[in-house]
Amino acid sequence: MIKQMQKRTLETRARLMAVATQLVAQNGYAALRTEEVVQGAGVAKGTFFSHFKDKDALMDLLIGAGIDRHLDDMAQATPPATVEELVALHRPLLRFMTQERYVFDVILRLSGAAAVEEIGAIATTFGRYIDLTAAWFRRGGFRRDIPAELLAEGMQAFLTQVMALNFCALHDDQKMEARLEVYFQAWLCPKV
Amino acid sequence: MIKQMQKRTLETRARLMAVATQLVAQNGYAALRTEEVVQGAGVAKGTFFSHFKDKDALMDLLIGAGIDRHLDDMAQATPPATVEELVALHRPLLRFMTQERYVFDVILRLSGAAAVEEIGAIATTFGRYIDLTAAWFRRGGFRRDIPAELLAEGMQAFLTQVMALNFCALHDDQKMEARLEVYFQAWLCPKV
DNA sequence: ACATTAAATTGACTGCGGTCATTTTAATAT
DNA sequence: ATATTAAAATGACCGCAGTCAATTTAATGT
Numbered sequence: 001m002i003k004q005m006q007k008r009t010l011e012t013r014a015r016l017m018a019v020a021t022q023l024v025a026q027n028g029y030a031a032l033r034t035e036e037v038v039q040g041a042g043v044a045k046g047t048f049f050s051h052f053k054d055k056d057a058l059m060d061l062l063i064g065a066g067i068d069r070h071l072d073d074m075a076q077a078t079p080p081a082t083v084e085e086l087v088a089l090h091r092p093l094l095r096f097m098t099q100e101r102y103v104f105d106v107i108l109r110l111s112g113a114a115a116v117e118e119i120g121a122i123a124t125t126f127g128r129y130i131d132l133t134a135a136w137f138r139r140g141g142f143r144r145d146i147p148a149e150l151l152a153e154g155m156q157a158f159l160t161q162v163m164a165l166n167f168c169a170l171h172d173d174q175k176m177e178a179r180l181e182v183y184f185q186a187w188l189c190p191k192v
Numbered sequence: 193m194i195k196q197m198q199k200r201t202l203e204t205r206a207r208l209m210a211v212a213t214q215l216v217a218q219n220g221y222a223a224l225r226t227e228e229v230v231q232g233a234g235v236a237k238g239t240f241f242s243h244f245k246d247k248d249a250l251m252d253l254l255i256g257a258g259i260d261r262h263l264d265d266m267a268q269a270t271p272p273a274t275v276e277e278l279v280a281l282h283r284p285l286l287r288f289m290t291q292e293r294y295v296f297d298v299i300l301r302l303s304g305a306a307a308v309e310e311i312g313a314i315a316t317t318f319g320r321y322i323d324l325t326a327a328w329f330r331r332g333g334f335r336r337d338i339p340a341e342l343l344a345e346g347m348q349a350f351l352t353q354v355m356a357l358n359f360c361a362l363h364d365d366q367k368m369e370a371r372l373e374v375y376f377q378a379w380l381c382p383k384v
Numbered sequence: 385a386c387a388t389t390a391a392a393t394t395g396a397c398t399g400c401g402g403t404c405a406t407t408t409t410a411a412t413a414t
Numbered sequence: 415a416t417a418t419t420a421a422a423a424t425g426a427c428c429g430c431a432g433t434c435a436a437t438t439t440a441a442t443g444t
Contacts, residue, residue: 008439009392034431044394049432108300112360123360145383150374157353157375161345164352168304168315182342183349190382191337200409201422226401236424241402 013051015041020058029059030102057120059106064121066096067107071128079136083188086136087181090159094176098163108160129156142188151188158183205243207233212250221251222294249312251298256313258288259299263320271328275380278328279373282351286368290355300352321348334380343380350375 019040023032034055038048052058070093080086098104110122119127130152137148162183166176211232215224226247230240244250262285272278290296302314311319322344329340354375358368 012392033429035429045431046395046433047393050392055431105301108356109297112356143382143384146378150378153353154350154375154378157349158346160352160356161349164300164304183346186338186342186346187379190335190384192335192382192384204422225399227399237401238403238425239423242422247401 009051012041012043012047016043016048016051016058017061020062024062028100028102029063029106030100032059034058056106056110060110060120060122063103063106063110064125067093067122067125068128070096071125071132075132079139081141083181083184086184086188087177090180091177094159094163094180098166098176101167104163104167111160126156137188143190154187155184158187201243204233204235204239208235208240208243208250209253212254216254220292220294221255221298222292224251226250248298248302252302252312252314255295255298255302256317259285259314259317260320262288263317263324267324271331273333275373275376278376278380279369282372283369286351286355286372290358290368293359296355296359303352318348329380335382346379347376350379 016037020032020037023036023040032055034045034048037058038045041047048058073092074089077089080089096103097107107122110120111126112123130149132152133155134148134152137151142151158180162176162180165179208229212224212229215228215232224247226237226240229250230237233239240250265284266281269281272281288295289299299314302312303318304315322341324344325347326340326344329343334343350372354368354372357371
């Protein structure tokens with residue numbers, strides 16, 4: 001049966017993922033070594049790369065899952081009516097994405113799919129983010145002279161900007177959120 | 193004399209830079225190998241790393257110089273009065289920054305200084321970009337409800353966004369500029 | 385049972401960035 | 415001239431991601 005072979009494959013992959021998740025929980029993302037993962041899973045180095053294109057592909061899944069959890073929470077919450085609420089809703093996501101410089105780098109690198117066919121986990125979450133925030137804007141309460149999708153894309157741009165600036169000097173959550181609020185205000189509620 | 197020692201140091205560094213520049217002109221940024229650079233300069237591997245913290249530090253200088261050349265041109269040009277002119281002014285810079293995926297990655301990684309003390313070449317050019325565009329906005333012609341500096345920072349955010357999206361699917365300058373115009377219009381000339 | 389075949393796994397090997405104890409160079413003191 | 419000393423240069427070495435020809439596993443045909 002083909003099922004059998006697939007089963008072995010899936011088991012190995014699940015084992016690799018489980019070990020990787022465990023190691024990340026222990027030592028963080030940047031410290032993850034493929035060598036440790038394969039040792040923990042009891043397979044050879046090459047097996048790792050027959051399951052994942054490269055280390056980034058694994059990170060894409062791990063970090064993408066993390067982002068997804070936060071988007072779930074955001075989708076669950078009541079839609080924000082003010083910029084303050086909007087910023088507050090972003091806090092956990094922001095914290096997750098900037099927990100390590102390495103994590104942010106990976107997100108930046110993988111936030112756009114390399115090709116149309118193979119859209120990665122992180123790139124998918126960015127699409128989700130656009131959909132989610134666009135839905136908020138369609139409910140009204142913010143500027144209406146441009147499409148909600150465009151508003152959402154701008155959010156993404158400013159989110160990235162704020163996180164990038166955050167790594168410039170000293171890591172300071174307070175500053176990050178303050179800056180985000182300024183950007184969001186200017187983008188979502190222009191007073192011309 | 194202390195001068196003598198400094199001279200040797202400067203000569204070696206200049207030789208490394210010259211060889212690196214030459215190699216990049218030949219094969220592009222991503223293909224540069226430190227091994228080739230030191231061989232071309234006639235020094236040992238370790239010498240490279242006593243002159244540059246890491247490979248990124250060299251790239252910072254090379255790419256930073258490239259960006260600076262384009263900023264020189266932009267500063268020379270007559271200040272843009274419309275969004276179309278603004279986008280047109282960005283064309284060469286945009287082309288340079290997206291000539292290689294690797295170049296864009298390096299720019300993203302180094303656009304924020306890691307620490308306050310050591311602001312790199314690329315990070316400096318981003319400061320220059322803010323100053324330049326802020327000066328344009330202070331002349332008027334665009335929205336005035338927020339500080340020119342903030343407007344400029346938004347430009348940077350959208351510029352990054354457009355370049356990132358550019359690497360998502362097929363590389364297409366036309367689309368990149370079109371998208372940039374939409375963003376700039378919405379950011380600089382809100383019609384609320 | 386046995387042969388065939390395709391997928392899954394293996395691990396020695398490569399490429400390349402980066403390190404560091406050691407050696408060389410050259411400026412200054414005696 | 416010679417000793418001293420600090421900077422500069424050296425290159426063997428390391429860590430780690432990623433490769434690939436060879437081997438094992440397991441499903442299918444006869």
